[in-house]
Amino acid sequence: MKQESTEQTKEEGAERREVSAPVREYEHTMPARQTAVVVGGSSGIGRETALRLIAKGYRVYNISRTPFKGERVKTISADAAVEGEIGRAVTKAGEEAGAIDLLVYSAGFSMAAPIEYAKSGDYRYLFEVNYFGAVEALRAAAPFLKRRGGRAVFVGSLGGALPIPYDSFYSSSKAALELFARGADLEFRPHGVRVSALLPGGTATDFTYSRRVYGEEESLGYAPSVKKASAALANMEQGGMNPSLVANAVIRLAERKNPPTVSAVGGKNSILMAAGRVLPMRVTDWFIKKRFNQR
Numbered sequence: 032m033k034q035e036s037t038e039q040t041k042e043e044g045a046e047r048r049e050v051s052a053p054v055r056e057y058e059h060t061m062p063a064r065q066t067a068v069v070v071g072g073s074s075g076i077g078r079e080t081a082l083r084l085i086a087k088g089y090r091v092y093n094i095s096r097t098p099f100k101g102e103r104v105k106t107i108s109a110d111a112a113v114e115g116e117i118g119r120a121v122t123k124a125g126e127e128a129g130a131i132d133l134l135v136y137s138a139g140f141s142m143a144a145p146i147e148y149a150k151s152g153d154y155r156y157l158f159e160v161n162y163f164g165a166v167e168a169l170r171a172a173a174p175f176l177k178r179r180g181g182r183a184v185f186v187g188s189l190g191g192a193l194p195i196p197y198d199s200f201y202s203s204s205k206a207a208l209e210l211f212a213r214g215a216d217l218e219f220r221p222h223g224v225r226v227s228a229l230l231p232g233g234t235a236t237d238f239t240y241s242r243r244v245y246g247e248e249e250s251l252g253y254a255p256s257v258k259k260a261s262a263a264l265a266n267m268e269q270g271g272m273n274p275s276l277v278a279n280a281v282i283r284l285a286e287r288k289n290p291p292t293v294s295a296v297g298g299k300n301s302i303l304m305a306a307g308r309v310l311p312m313r314v315t316d317w318f319i320k321k322r323f324n325q326r
Contacts, residue, residue: 064089064090065088065089065132065133066089066090066091066092066124066128067081067084067089067090067091067092067132067133067134068094068121068124068125068133068135068168068172069084069092069093069094069135070094070095070134070137070138070164070165071094071095071111071136071138071139071186072091072093072094072095072104072106072135072137073093073095073096073097073098073099074097074236074238075237075238075274076137076186076236076274076277076278076281077093077095077135077137077138077186079275079277080281080282081093081099082278083275083282084133084282085103089132089133090128091103091105092104092106092128093106093107094109094117094120094121094168095108095109096108096110107120107124111159111163111164111167112156112159112160112164114163114167115167117164117168117171118167118168118170118171119171121167121168121171125172125174125175128175130175130181131172131175131176131181132179132181132182133182133183133184134168134169134172134176134181134184135281135285136164136165136168136184138161138165139160139161139186139188139238140157140160140161140201141157141198142154142157142198142200142201142242142243142244142245143197143198143242143245143257143260144200144243144244144245144249145253145256146199147253148245148249148253149200149245153200154200157200157201158200161201161208162204162207162211165208165211169183169226173224177219177222177224179223180223181224182224182225182226182227182286183212183215183226184227184228184229185211185212185227185229186231186277187208187212187228187229187230187293188201188202188205189231189295189300189304190202191205191208191209192206192209192230192303192304192307192308193303193304193319194319195260195264195319195323196260196319196323197253197256197257197261198260198264209293212228212293213228213292213293216292225290227284227290227291227292227293227294228294229277229280229281229284229294229295229296230294230304231272231295231297232272232295232296232297232303233267233269233272234268234271234273234274234277235268235269235272235273235274236268236274238268239264242264242265244257244261245257256325256326259323259325260323260324260325263322263324272296272297276297277296280294
């Protein structure tokens with residue numbers, strides 16, 4: 032009986048080792064490679080960021096409605112405007128990779144429309160994509176980021192520091208995103224996680240051509256001003272910086288030991304951001320009206 036008991040104990044021990052071995056192997060091997068999740072990585076700044084992260088050896092997941100063109104990035108399909116989809120996609124990436132070292136939120140939507148006639152469906156959609164999607168992504172990524180002291184970078188806009196005429200919903204959503212990043216950084220810093228907002232100025236991407244611009248019938252008496260403002264904005268973007276410069280700034284920010292919570296991209300934009308905070312509003316408003324051809 033004693034011999035049978037001893038043999039049974041050995042067999043049970045062997046079974047326990049067989050079951051536990053894959054877990055030990057998973058815990059040992061998966062975290063060795065850094066993982067980045069880029070929301071909105073199929074185009075523009077997000078795509079440039081994903082490409083540079085690949086070059087640096089990251090395992091990269093793209094979360095967007097449109098697949099990433101290239102085999103080295105895995106796309107998890109999700110729509111930022113649909114409640115729960117971004118969170119589920121981020122969780123799926125984190126569980127598959129074992130951790131998330133970097134979350135980049137680069138999804139965005141813009142509309143040129145007069146406040147008086149803007150459709151609620153349009154501006155609610157804008158906030159879902161620009162703001163609430165980022166909230167959902169960070170909440171889902173938080174448990175994974177805390178495992179290894181990860182980073183989260185929200186791609187905001189200089190338009191969140193200085194308002195854009197007839198793109199007020201976009202400006203306000205980016206201003207909200209900036210303050211959310213500051214509050215989140217205060218909460219997550221004790222857990223080793225840093226959260227930052229990066230504010231680029233005009234950037235030459237296809238984002239310009241996907242903007243929802245209200246026409247004459249929708250804008251009514253505001254139509255001439257909407258047309259001038261949207262044309263000026265398009266020129267600033269297409270004559271602005273290359274998205275690769277913004278992508279490099281995202282990565283530099285993520286890799287800093289003590290990153291600033293909010294920063295602009297480039298010296299000129301840093302000056303504009305600072306000016307918007309210290310100059311009287313009547314001065315900055317006059318400057319903005321000039322830039323966007325407003326009376």
